[in-house]
Amino acid sequence: MIKRINSEVYHLLHPKMTFFLTSISRKGVPNVMTCAWATPVSDEPPIVVVCVSRDSHTSALIRQTREFVINIPVKRQLEALWICGRTSGRDVDKFKEAGLRYHPGRMVRAPIIEGCIGYIECRVLRCVVAGECNAFFGEVVTAYADTRFFKRGSWVDTAEIPFHLAGRKMVYFRG
Amino acid sequence: MIKRINSEVYHLLHPKMTFFLTSISRKGVPNVMTCAWATPVSDEPPIVVVCVSRDSHTSALIRQTREFVINIPVKRQLEALWICGRTSGRDVDKFKEAGLRYHPGRMVRAPIIEGCIGYIECRVLRCVVAGECNAFFGEVVTAYADTRFFKRGSWVDTAEIPFHLAGRKMVYFRG
Numbered sequence: 007m008i009k010r011i012n013s014e015v016y017h018l019l020h021p022k023m024t025f026f027l028t029s030i031s032r033k034g035v036p037n038v039m040t041c042a043w044a045t046p047v048s049d050e051p052p053i054v055v056v057c058v059s060r061d062s063h064t065s066a067l068i069r070q071t072r073e074f075v076i077n078i079p080v081k082r083q084l085e086a087l088w089i090c091g092r093t094s095g096r097d098v099d100k101f102k103e104a105g106l107r108y109h110p111g112r113m114v115r116a117p118i119i120e121g122c123i124g125y126i127e128c129r130v131l132r133c134v135v136a137g138e139c140n141a142f143f144g145e146v147v148t149a150y151a152d153t154r155f156f157k158r159g160s161w162v163d164t165a166e167i168p169f170h171l172a173g174r175k176m177v178y179f180r181g
Numbered sequence: 182m183i184k185r186i187n188s189e190v191y192h193l194l195h196p197k198m199t200f201f202l203t204s205i206s207r208k209g210v211p212n213v214m215t216c217a218w219a220t221p222v223s224d225e226p227p228i229v230v231v232c233v234s235r236d237s238h239t240s241a242l243i244r245q246t247r248e249f250v251i252n253i254p255v256k257r258q259l260e261a262l263w264i265c266g267r268t269s270g271r272d273v274d275k276f277k278e279a280g281l282r283y284h285p286g287r288m289v290r291a292p293i294i295e296g297c298i299g300y301i302e303c304r305v306l307r308c309v310v311a312g313e314c315n316a317f318f319g320e321v322v323t324a325y326a327d328t329r330f331f332k333r334g335s336w337v338d339t340a341e342i343p344f345h346l347a348g349r350k351m352v353y354f355r356g
Contacts, residue, residue: 009331011324016221017334018253018299018324019229021354023194045220046191047232048312054194055230055316057222078193124193134309136318137223141230143311149186149193156184159192160347169354172335179196179344179352 014172016043021169021177024087026077027056028108028117029067036108036117038100039064040091042170043139044076052146054126057139063095065140068130073114074144078124078151081166084176113147123152123165189347191218196344196352199262201252202231203283203292204242211283211292213275214239215266217345218314219251227321229301232314238270240315243305248289249319253299253326256341259351288322298327298340 011018022042030036041064043057056074058064068074079087086104093100101108108117111127118125128144135141155165168176186193197217205211216239218232231249233239243249254262261279268275276283283292286302293300303319310316330340336354343351 007328008325009328011326011331014224014334015227015301015321015324016224016229017336018301018326018331019198019219019221019251020335021198022220023196043220043222044194045197045218045230045232046194047218047316048314049189049191051312052190053312053314054191055220055232055311057220057230076194126190126193131311132309134307134318136230136306137226137228139223139228141222141316141318143309143316146190149190150183151186151193153182153184156186156193159189160195160350161192163352171354175335177338177354179346179354 017172021171023078024168024170024176026079026090026119026122027058027064028075028077028119029064030071030116031067032070034115037063037067037095038090038106038119039095040087047143053131053143054128054146055141055143057141059138060135060140068142069133071115072130073116074128074142075111075114075116075118076126077119077122078167079122081168081178083121084168087168123155125150192347196346199343199345201254201265201294201297202233202239203250203252203294204239205246205291206242207245209290212238212242212270213265213281213294214270215262222318228306228318229303229321230316230318232316234313235310235315243317244308246290247305248291249303249317250286250289250291250293251301252294252297253342254297256343256353258296259343262343298330300325
């Protein structure tokens with residue numbers, strides 16, 4: 007039976023890879039939020055888009071410094087993902103709260119989170135306002151991954167990257 | 182070991198849900214291509230973005246009629262996905278080639294493909310040129326799904342929606 011979906015239509019496009027989206031203020035204060043709304047946009051040159059609430063602290067910071075990092079996590083960072091998804095960096099130090107260690111990116115000042123298995127450092131080309139969110143188009147300035155989990159150009163099953171399905175439900179993929 | 186990724190950076194953001202992206206020309210000729218580069222952008226109002234090569238026939242059609250449909254497939258449509266991913270609607274009737282039946286959308290003229298389990302009908306709000314692709318922001322005008330596979334707001338494992346990993350590799354999800 008085919009049924010109309012009246013709310014949370016976006017769940018039709020889930021599960022989606024869930025990652026730590028990091029940013030930094032003009033004064034050098036870093037921030038992190040959990041995000042799943044991203045996609046590659048172009049291969050050559052490499053461009054990605056990340057979509058975040060216009061009200062979020064992350065949006066404000068990305069607008070300030072025009073850079074962000076996608077940090078691809080593993081299953082054992084799940085609790086940290088939840089923590090960084092339900093609090094705002096305006097109110098708390100989420101790194102401390104979630105027990106995340108970080109250091110500056112290779113090519114950007116925004117931080118990269120230790121223990122992740124993939125990193126995509128971006129500089130913002132453009133910000134498009136769409137509904138309640140900002141869609142930040144980021145040119146990839148450098149990207150790197152843990153070769154135990156990213157082999158011959160793709161993730162292996164054992165990476166166990168969390169994908170958000172709906173609510174508190176996460177899934178993982180197998181080949 | 183952390184290693185720099187120098188090409189096909191987008192594989193870091195895969196696996197990605199793979200779907201039939203349908204469109205229609207001003208004269209009413211429908212087209213279909215396989216696409217994986219999409220993400221929700223906003224929940225309220227519901228907006229999604231799909232990214233397709235600027236050279237593609239689909240790009241030309243979406244620019245003409247400013248509508249598209251995301252058709253979410255199942256595993257047994259895999260061969261049709263490959264066919265619609267490697268040919269152009271400029272040259273062949275891909276529906277015929279891939280053995281796909283279709284009828285008009287509920288709210289748009291672009292076709293919906295029979296046998297899929299989820300549909301998101303969109304009208305284009307905006308087209309953003311980014312690298313080699315167009316990013317089409319689509320307002321969702323209606324969305325519907327097969328209740329055998331989409332229950333209480335999320336896909337169930339048995340949906341077996343194909344996710345593109347890299348090259349010819351597809352993966353499926355488990356809870």
